[in-house]
Amino acid sequence: LKNNQQNQAPEKFLTVGMLSRRSGVPVSAIHFYERKGLIRSERDASNYRRFPRSVLRVLAVIRVGQGAGIRLEEIRERLGDAAQSSTLTASDWARISAGWESDLNTRIAALSRMRDRLTGCIGCGCLSMASCPSINPGDRAAGDGPGAPGLDGRV
């Protein structure tokens, strides 16, 4: 039996359960990604969803992107037509990952600033409006828009 299984060509299309087991991505997430246009399925003669085996690579890219904190919308935009093609190539991956680099660098810089500001606060607890760098003394950042511009890279 083992030799028979080894000699069989891998199936070109997978059920959502097979895709989930092989990728480690929950079925609910696979359906969510499909609704969001990141992956695609086809219908078989019985009208069941079947996913091209190539979707495994797309799922891997999605999970890597999410692990790096990339927004799903950004992942979808970067995938572009590659998500709908039959094969996600090495050059597709190079293009996608290069596109994420500046976003990652921006967030790394913001996190580094946050770490540097927190260093003086850890164990302090004063929350001084005059001198604590974590609470925006004098509301200097008010002119930079809503949110926390000092932490998200705008300042």
Ligand code: FES
């Ligand atoms: S809590 Fe004291 S300096 Fe920030």
